[in-house]
Amino acid sequence: MKKPSKTTVKSILLLTLFYIVISAGLLVLIDQNVTQLDTNRVLSRAQRLGGSLKKNPMLTFNSDIERFSTNVSNQDVKKILDGAIYSREMTRQEIKVTIPILKEGKITSYLSVTDTRSPIIFINTSIIIFCVSLWFFSVYGLSRRAYKRTQFTSNIVAKIKNIERSPLTQSYLITKDDDPITIALNGLGEDIQRKILSNREAKENLYEFIEFFQFPIFVYDGMGAFHRSNAAFQNEFPNANSVDAFSSYSEFLNFLVEKIVHPDIQNKTFYFERINSYYQVQFNPLEMLNNRYLVAMYDVSNYYQMVQSRTDFITNMSLAIKSPIDQINISADKIIDIKLKDKILKETKWLGELINDSVSLTSPSVKNRKVEIHVNQIIEELLDEYKVEIAKKKLYLSVNLSSLVFKTDEQRLRLILNKLIGNAVYYSIESGKIEIDLVKGPKNLQFTIRDSGPGLTELQQARVFENFYQADANFSNLVNSGLGLAIVKKNVEDLKGHVKVSSQIGVGSTFILRF
Structure with a gap:
């Protein structure tokens, strides 16, 4: 048999300690119980003799019974005077109980009764033999199980090594006496071999296919x-x-x-x-x-060339159109008719923003120029740009800004916030409310811009970030190119952020940005 493992030795030691504690506890418990029975037996005898003594004070007793007066001073008397009902003394062989003899509530004398203690050596010996026998069988069973477990592990390891040498090796032939583990391992070896062959075929087929x-x-x-x-x-x-x-x-x-x-x-x-x-x-x-x-x-060079050509075309066209627009604005300042002048300036402003938005949306993404900025300061500056429209529509602003510094591309962030705040101002009803919250979480920065506009349906929410999409034709007269939210989405993604919208018809829309 192999040398027992440390775990087995530890288990045997713990089991031995357990049986020692249990055996000692049983011996103490039985000794206390027998002692109490002997005490009750002798005490009962003493009380009966005390009753007989009260009836016949001249009664005489054997040598194991002693009567003494109150003048005697010993340990038994002292215990009773201290309040004990009786006093008890014991040796290995005998037990002595002393009780007071009372008359009209006063102690007149004392009576001591001595008797032989009940033998417990047989009981104790039986308990010890029983516990030792039980311990022996437990240790034997534990050792046997540990041996079987070790033997089982060794056998399994040997069988697995056979599989490692070759999944189909015949060094562990199945016989009628083989255990289920061996049969299962044989099946595993065959399954591994089948998978190897299957993977080999799949690999060759794949290589030919590509x-x-x-x-x-x-x-x-x-x-x-x-x-x-x-x-x-x-x-x-x-x-x-x-x-x-x-x-x-x-x-x-x-x-x-x-x-x-x-x-x-x-x-x-x-x-x-x-x-x-x-x-x-x-x-x-x-x-x-x-x-x-x-x-x-997949070669997508032609597609990128087409995109670049489209971008170049839009950029060149925008530059070509900007100059005439500037000339129109200069000429409009000389028009005396105020209404006509305002209409021309409004339309040229709309056309200018459409050009700028088109260029912004079609331009290829460039690397972010990250700098530390005060976000709350940017929002305050943007709100100041819209103060005339806000006052005209009598909008109530609820602004909750955390004073913090954020490292990002200032131009992109300013463009994003400008589009969202502008939409909130333009789409909110008169005397409506706009809420702007800025909260820094443990892992991200969150902007929330909530308006009191007409709201969006679920279909409109799904399409609101598309190019040239306008959710409500009633607002088409506003300075709105239909590209604002598409630009927001593009720039948010360029900043590695996320934007989402939630809305309710008749209540308003909420745009949430996370960076």
């Missing part, structure tokens, strides 16, 4: 090594055999490395300068092939 595609595809592992790539990939990136081949494209290389750590499906577009191409990259972890990842690259 050759049919005309866009670059490659498969790499957790170490960054390429396992297969198709002809289209090899034409674009010759001699690439690992992700290190993309060292000159740092953003794409970081993406591939990050996906090894977080292998979830994702699409992302990258620009490859050396070949002057844009690729939309789709990353897919191959669950059937452990630690393998498939990357498909």
Whole structure:
């Protein structure tokens, strides 16, 4: 038998301590119980003799019974004088009980009765033998279970090692006497082998399948090594055999490395300068092939060129239109008819904002220029710009601003807040209410802008951030291009934030920004 483990020895020691405590407790309990029975027996005898003595004071007793006067002073008398009903003395063999003899409530004498104690050695011996026997069988059972558990573990480990050598090895043949664990392990080995063969077939089928595609595809592992790539990939990136081949494209290389750590499906577009191409990259972890990842690259250069052409066209057109608009504004100042003058200025302002919004929406996103800004100061400045409209509509402002410094792109944030505050002012009914809250949480900064406008239906809420979408045609006469909220959404996303809207018809709308 193998040497017992530390856990088994510890369990035996704890079990031994438990039985010692239980045995000692039983012995003490039985001794106390027998002693109390002996005391009650002798006390009852003494009380009967005391009653007989009251009736016949001249009564004589045997040597085990002693009567003495109140003049005697000993420990028994002292205990009774201190308030005890009786006094008891014991040796190993005898027990003596002393009681007072009362007459008209006064002690006239004392009576001591001595008797033999009940033997308990047999009871104690029986208990000890019983507890030791029980302890022995418990320790034996514990040791036996520990041995079987160790033997079971050793057998399982041996069988698993057989599977590691070869899932279909015959070194552990099944017989009619084999236990269910062995049979289950044999089945596991066969299942592993089937999966290996199945994965091998799936891998070969996949590798053959990707050759049919005309866009670059490659498969790499957790170490960054390429396992297969198709002809289209090899034409674009010759001699690439690992992700290190993309060292000159740092953003794409970081993406591939990050996906090894977080292998979830994702699409992302990258620009490859050396070949002057844009690729939309789709990353897919191959669950059937452990630690393998498939990357498909779609050439979207034509699309980006089209977008750039559209952007250039809108920018050039905007610059071309701005000059005539400025001339119209200058000429409008000379018009004597005030109403006509205001109408012309209002329309040119609307046209100017439409041009600016179009340029803002179609311009490619540039890197944020983050600086520390006082957010509450920006909001106060924007509210000051709308003070005339606010006073004209008799709007009530409820502004709750936390005095804090926030590091972000000031131009983008100012544009976002300007669009939302402007919408709140324009869409709120007369004598309505606008609420602006700024709260800094443990992980984010939250802006809440709530108006008292007509509200939005669920369909309108779903489309409110679309280009040129206006929720209510009744407000089309306002200076509103229909691009404001689309610009808000674009710039919020550029700042890595989130924007959402909640609304109720007849109550108003609430826009929440989180950064």
